[in-house]
Amino acid sequence: MTTLLEARGVTKIYGGGLFRRDRTVALEDFSLRIEPEPPSITAIVGESGSGKTTLARLLLGMTMPTAGAILYQGKDLRTLSRREWRAFRRDVQAIFQDPYEVYNPFYRIDHVLHTPLKKFGLVKSEREAQQRIVEALQAVGLRPEETLGRYPHQLSGGQRQRVMVARALLVRPRLIIADEPVSMVDASLRATILDSLRALTRDFGVSLIYITHDLITAYQISDNIIVLYRGSVAEAGHAEPVVQEPQHPYTRLLIGSIPLPDPDRAWSEEQEPSEIGRLADASTGCTFANRCPYAMEMCLERHPPLYQTERYRVTACYLYRESPLLASEHLDEAFVRPGVAGPAVATSGAADDSTAGA
Amino acid sequence: MSDTSLRLGQTRPEPAAQPRDGAEIVLDVRDLRVSYYTPRGPVRAVNGVSFALRRGEAFGLVGESGSGKSTIALSLLQLIKPPGRIEGGQALLDGKDILSLSEEEMRRLRLAEIALITQGAMNSLNPVMRIRDQIVDAWKDHGEPVNGREAEDRIRDLLRWVGLRPEVARMYPHELSGGMKQRAVIAIAISMRPKVIIADEPTSALDVVVQRQIMQTLRRIQRDLGAAVILIGHDMGLMAQFVDRLGVMYAGKLVEVSPVRDIFKDPLHPYTQLLIASLPSLARKGQLQGIPGLPPSLLSPPPGCPFHPRCPFVMERCRVEVPPLELKRPNRLVACHLYERDEGQA
Numbered sequence: 001m002t003t004l005l006e007a008r009g010v011t012k013i014y015g016g017g018l019f020r021r022d023r024t025v026a027l028e029d030f031s032l033r034i035e036p037e038p039p040s041i042t043a044i045v046g047e048s049g050s051g052k053t054t055l056a057r058l059l060l061g062m063t064m065p066t067a068g069a070i071l072y073q074g075k076d077l078r079t080l081s082r083r084e085w086r087a088f089r090r091d092v093q094a095i096f097q098d099p100y101e102v103y104n105p106f107y108r109i110d111h112v113l114h115t116p117l118k119k120f121g122l123v124k125s126e127r128e129a130q131q132r133i134v135e136a137l138q139a140v141g142l143r144p145e146e147t148l149g150r151y152p153h154q155l156s157g158g159q160r161q162r163v164m165v166a167r168a169l170l171v172r173p174r175l176i177i178a179d180e181p182v183s184m185v186d187a188s189l190r191a192t193i194l195d196s197l198r199a200l201t202r203d204f205g206v207s208l209i210y211i212t213h214d215l216i217t218a219y220q221i222s223d224n225i226i227v228l229y230r231g232s233v234a235e236a237g238h239a240e241p242v243v244q245e246p247q248h249p250y251t252r253l254l255i256g257s258i259p260l261p262d263p264d265r266a267w268s269e270e271q272e273p274s275e276i277g278r279l280a281d282a283s284t285g286c287t288f289a290n291r292c293p294y295a296m297e298m299c300l301e302r303h304p305p306l307y308q309t310e311r312y313r314v315t316a317c318y319l320y321r322e323s324p325l326l327a328s329e330h331l332d333e334a335f336v337r338p339g340v341a342g343p344a345v346a347t348s349g350a351a352d353d354s355t356a357g358a
Numbered sequence: 359m360s361d362t363s364l365r366l367g368q369t370r371p372e373p374a375a376q377p378r379d380g381a382e383i384v385l386d387v388r389d390l391r392v393s394y395y396t397p398r399g400p401v402r403a404v405n406g407v408s409f410a411l412r413r414g415e416a417f418g419l420v421g422e423s424g425s426g427k428s429t430i431a432l433s434l435l436q437l438i439k440p441p442g443r444i445e446g447g448q449a450l451l452d453g454k455d456i457l458s459l460s461e462e463e464m465r466r467l468r469l470a471e472i473a474l475i476t477q478g479a480m481n482s483l484n485p486v487m488r489i490r491d492q493i494v495d496a497w498k499d500h501g502e503p504v505n506g507r508e509a510e511d512r513i514r515d516l517l518r519w520v521g522l523r524p525e526v527a528r529m530y531p532h533e534l535s536g537g538m539k540q541r542a543v544i545a546i547a548i549s550m551r552p553k554v555i556i557a558d559e560p561t562s563a564l565d566v567v568v569q570r571q572i573m574q575t576l577r578r579i580q581r582d583l584g585a586a587v588i589l590i591g592h593d594m595g596l597m598a599q600f601v602d603r604l605g606v607m608y609a610g611k612l613v614e615v616s617p618v619r620d621i622f623k624d625p626l627h628p629y630t631q632l633l634i635a636s637l638p639s640l641a642r643k644g645q646l647q648g649i650p651g652l653p654p655s656l657l658s659p660p661p662g663c664p665f666h667p668r669c670p671f672v673m674e675r676c677r678v679e680v681p682p683l684e685l686k687r688p689n690r691l692v693a694c695h696l697y698e699r700d701e702g703q704a
Contacts, residue, residue: 047565141652158423186422186592191636192648213565220638220646243640257570259595261637263619267570267599 002073004036004207005059005092005175009068009329012054027051027058028231029068031329034175039205040338041198043218043239046228047254052211055228056179059209060094061085090120093173095164097180103152109163110148113137116171136166139196141189158185165193172204179211194221215254219243224312224335227251230287233306233328237313238336247315249292276300286318294319312336384586385411385434385472385554390447390457392429392438401656403429403442405610408683411554416580416587418597418618421607424653427590428477431558433457435474436464451554470500473547475540477559482543483531489517489542490527496546519582520545521575537568541575548579555580558590573600594637598622606630609654609664612683615691626692628669663695671696 012027030051034042046052057063058070061077069076072088080088103112113133116122123129134144140162152160161184168176178197182190198221200206212218218225219239226236227248235248246252256268273280277295285300286292292299298318306314307323314326314334326334392404404426411417421427432438434449434456448455451471459467468474476482484492490513497504504512514524520541531539540560547555557576561569577600580587589600597604598618605615606627614627625631632649639645651668654660660667666676675695686697 047567141648143652156423187594188422188633188636188649190648191638191646194638195646195648198646216638216640219640220643240643253567255640257567258640259566259570259573259593259599260640261595261598261622261634263598263622267574269574270567270571 001036003033003071004073005034006071006074007032007055007059007068008071010055010058010065010070011067012051012058012063013066025231026054029328030055030233031068031331032226033332034207034209036174036207037205038338039201039207040224040335041201041208041210041222042335043210043212043222043225044228045212045215045218045225045254047213049230050228051231052213052228053179054231056094056177056209056211059177060092061088090116090171091174093168093171093176095161095168095176095178095181097161097183103160105152107151108148109150109152109155112163113167113170116167120171122171132170133166136169137163139169140165141192142166158189161185162189162193165196169196169200172200173206175207175209176200177209177211180213181210182217183212183214190217197221215243215258223338226331227254232287232303233314233316233331234288235313235315235317236306236331237310237334241310241313247309247313247320248288248317249294249319250288253291286316306331308334381412381415383410384413384452386448386450387411387430387434388448388450390430390433390449391445392426392433393443393445395441395443396657399657402610402659403656404433405659407447407607407610407612409605409612409615411586411588413553414580414584414586415603416577416589416601418601418604419588419590419607420592420594420597420604422592422653424609424656425607426610427607428558431474431476431556431588431590434556435468435472436461437474466500469496469547469550469552471550471552472554472556473550473552475543475547475555475557475560477562483539485531488528488530489534489545492542493527493546493549496549500550502550516545516549517542519548519579521571535568536564537572540564540572544572544576544579548583548585551583552585554586554588556588556590559592560589561596562591562593569596576600594634606633609659610656611664611693612691613665613693615683617689620687620690626686626690626697627665627694628671628696629665632668632670663693 007030010027010030014024014026044052044055058065061070064078072080075084114129117129117132123132137144137147142159142162147159147163161181165181182193185193194217197208201208210218210222222239224237225239225242227234229250234250235242235246242251243255246255259267271293273291274293274295276297277289277292280289280295280300286303289295289299296318304316304318306316306326306328307320308326309315309320309323312334314331388408390404390407394401394403407430419427419430433444438444444457447457449457456467493513493516494504494509513527517524517526522538522541522545526534526538526542534542561572564572573596589597591597601618603615604618604621605612606629608629614621614630621630622634625634636648649668654664654667662678663676663681666672669676673695681693681695683691683693685700686692687700
C-alpha cells in the first residue's frame, strides 16, 4: 500500500540569501504520512506564525520545500509527470479560508462547480451534474437558487467558502486539505459544515487534513492532532489525550486561553515565564522557552526532540525527557489509526491499546 | 420624555428592557430601527430593538452575521452611512437622547462619554502618526489641550493602564504586534474616561492567547473606570467569559435578554437553545449539531416570528403574530409565544 501523501523532513525558509537577518524558518524538519487506508482526519493546530499555512501550501504543491520533499504516492512532487500531476490535483483537493482568489471573477459560481465534474468525467449527463450540484450546495447550507447564476463578488466570504466545501464534496477526492475552512462561518453553520466534512471521511473514505487555530473543532472532528509552534511540532498524537490532558506548556497555554461557553468555567490567569525563561533568546534552544513557566537551563541550549510520552502521544519538551525519543520522521507512529468500521478509536490515556482494525 | 418614538407607521413599541432590580441605567435603547436602502428594497437590519444598560455592567450582544448587532453599535454613535438610515427609536444616555444630537454634539460626545472599539480597530490607527500623537489628538479634539510634562505623564499612565510600556508612546503602529495595537486602540478609547464602551468583535483578528490577554485587560479597565461595556460578537465562549447579561439577536431583533448564567444553563428561546447546542465543546466529543435552515432574508422577512421557519416548536400563532420581547421569568426577557408573561414582576 503506497502512502498517499507524505511530508519527509520538510523545512521551509523564507527570505535568506543576501539578507540573512530576514531569514524566517516557517517550518522545520516536519514529517507526516497520510495512508490511503483507513481514511483519517488529522488536525494541524497553530496560531499565526506557527507554520500551518506554509505546511498547507507545501502539501498542495503550491510552494516547494527548502529541504526535504513532499511525496505523492511515493514520488517527489518535483518529479511528477504531467499525468501524475493531474491525478494528484484530483486526489488532493484544497479548501482555503477565503477562497476569493480561487474564483475567476468573470465566471458565475456555476463554473467552479461544473468544471471539476466535467474535467474529471464524474457525471454522465448535464441533468446529473445539475442534480449533484444542487445536493452539494444544500449539504453546506446554501440555497441553490440564491447561489447559482451569481458572480463570486455577489456572495459573502462565508458563502464562497461553503461553495468550496460543496466543490470538494462533488469531486470526492482521496484527501482534502482544508485551511481554516470554517473560520469565517457563523457558529450554527460551522457545525453543519464540519459535520459534512466528517461525513465525507465516514461515508466516502476521504481523508482530511484540517488546519486550524481552533482546538475545539480540531478535537471534535479529528483522530489525531499536531500542535505546531513557530514551525515545529510541540505536541502530537491522539486527539483525546492531547486536548484533555495536554502536556506541552504551549498546548496547556492554548487550551487555557480558549473562552469556554460556560460561565462557571472561568478563564484561568496566564502564568508568567520562569526566571530562566525570561533570559531565553528565541534563536537558540526551545522556541517556547521565553514564554514558558517551566523553562530550565537545558531549554536554552537546544530545541527539545520529540519524546514519546504515551503510546499515542509525543511531546517536544524536556519536562518529559525520561520518555523514549521518537525520531521526527516517525511522527505518525504515535497516531491512532481509526477503525475502518466506525469511530472506535482508543480512549483517553490508553497507552497500550492496540490499534483498531489495522 | 416626549412621545416622538410613537410615530406613524410604527407598530406597537416594544417595552423597554428594564432591569427590575433598581440598578441604575446608563444607556436606555428604545425601539431602535435601522434600515439600509438597497436597490432590491429596504433591509430592516435593526427592527425594533430595546435594551437597558446598567452602569458598570458588561452586556453582550451576540448574533450571527446579518443579525444587526454591528448596526446597533454604529447607530449608537451615529455612524450609519447612507444607504443606511436610523428610522426610529431613542438611545437615552443618562436621560439624553443621543440619536437626536447634531453632528457636532455627537462628535463631542464620542470618546468623552461613549467610545467604540471596532472589528478592524487595529487598522483604525493612523499609520504615519506616533501613538502618543494620536492620543494627544483625541484630547485636543475634545478641547483638552495637554502639553509638556503633564501630557507625557498622562500618556505614560494611560499606556501602563492598558499594559503597554512607556516606549510605545514614541512608536508607530507598524512597530507594534496585533495585540499591542489593540491595546493602543483601547488606550485611545478610554483616554477620556467614557461611561459606555462599545466593543464590536474587539479580538476577532487576534490569536486565542492574545485574545484572553486583551479581554482580561479590558475587564480590568472597565472595573477601574466603572464604565459599562457592550461586547458585540458571535463567539458564545467569549460572551460566557466576559459579560454579565447577554442579549441574543436574530434577524434584526432581540429574541432573549438574560443574565449570562441563566442563558447558558437554561436557554428559553428556541433559537438560543439550538445555538448553544451547536457549540462544539471540549467536554463531549462527536456532537456537531448545526441549526437546520438559514436565517431569513431581511429583504422579505417571514410574517410572524422571524425564527418560525426554523423553529422545532412552531405553532400556528407564530406564523402570524410577532412575539414581543417580554418578561417571562424574573430578570429574563424572551420574545416567544411558548412562554406566558411573568406577571409577578411586572
